[in-house]
Ligand code: 4AD
């Protein structure tokens with residue numbers, strides 16, 4: 001391939017009068033004369049002007065939506081409005097043609113549902129290339145934040161023998177022949193015959209192993225894929241999603257909340273500072289989409305405005321018990337508008353979380369000290385013997401983005417919690433060892449990566465912020 005100039009570079013430092021070579025996909029073709037070309041290096045297209053009267057008929061016919069071109073020409077100041085420079089093409093070569101009668105996408109607005117079925121092509125649209133550039137930016141910012149703050153990146157296993165969350169929503173990993181399973185004498189499946197010599201699953205969280213890291217290296221984090229076989233068909237759940245889990249020795253629940261707030265603000269700021277074009281495009285897209293909606297369905301502010309609002313304000317911090325009180329005294333509860341009654345002891349429902357965040361406080365809220373019976377075995381028991389030192393960070397539109405806790409470091413209490421929840425000690429002997437030998441108070445949390453990207457991009461369905469979504473009955477690409 002001959003040398004090419006990347007379009008982002010060309011637009012950032014235009015060298016007027018120079019001969020340039022660019023390659024990219026046709027985003028639009030107007031008046032048989034103006035091509036908007038994009039190579040993925042940024043939101044902005046470069047305008048290519050062709051002399052169609054002197055152009056080879058065959059090539060002209062092939063300049064269609066999303067065809068791939070190589071263009072050689074002179075960079076000039078643009079005569080038209082909308083762009084400052086343009087390329088006056090000397091040569092146009094078709095690298096990959098795209099028959100408009102066959103091509104599944106059209107050069108017009110298409111629904112997200114439609115594009116989801118075309119995941120191999122949707123990244124060529126403005127919306128999805130912006131989303132996935134921002135997804136990259138958030139991932140990069142995660143590593144930068146932790147590296148700059150002295151955390152070590154720990155790779156935790158994807159195949160595991162334990163159920164970290166105790167929710168039992170795991171995908172089994174096996175090489176056993178499902179049509180001919182080995183059995184023990186009492187008729188159960190004999191997992192000793194399985195690949196790892198025991199029953200194994202895809203991990204739901206790297207936390208338990210991250211605790212091993214924290215109790216040796218002080219500050220660690222994981223960032224990896226996690227898998228949950230919950231049969232949720234919501235706009236907030238995936239079966240395969242990525243989670244970021246910092247774990248820190250000598251942290252209590254308050255340190256944990258401070259870290260969570262500082263961390264998510266950093267991620268948002270990073271995107272605001274470095275990806276303004278993509279954000280501006282997504283902001284406009286939402287406004288377009290909401291134009292025909294009734295006022296009460298529209299978002300209270302624009303995307304960028306909302307991101308700024310979140311980074312500029314302290315998150316509200318309340319206890320679960322306070323949250324229940326607020327909800328029970330709220331207008332929607334008194335008027336019977338909640339589907340689920342807010343009762344002490346029951347999990348907060350999405351409608352409750354949204355009320356707290358969007359109506360009551362109008363900013364992110366951190367709820368802590370949840371009833372022990374609705375939380376995992378490893379969370380530290382509070383002095384009231386009823387609640388545990390757990391915290392959830394709730395965001396507008398999204399609900400829970402972070403779930404975390406201070407961990408139970410007291411071996412007796414941990415063992416009795418495990419017994420209460422029917423978790424066999426043999427399965428987690430190494431986890432108990434951490435408390436038996438040089439244990440320490442520690443805390444951590446898990447940030448749902450896609451939920452964060454969902455918030456920053458203003459998209460409405462989590463399946464549109466991961467390149468190839470996995471959800472019940474969905475694993476095509
Ligand atoms: O609250 P969760 O279940 O917490 C844990 O797994 C802890 N082990 C984390 C820790 O303390 N180290 O999950 C953490 C976050 C949630 O707040 C949510 O943002 C996201 O992971 N999450 C999901 N995201 C997409 N699809 C799903 N099915 C998700 N389930 C949880």
Ligand code: MG
Pocket residue numbers: 392400402403
């Ligand atoms: Mg949670």
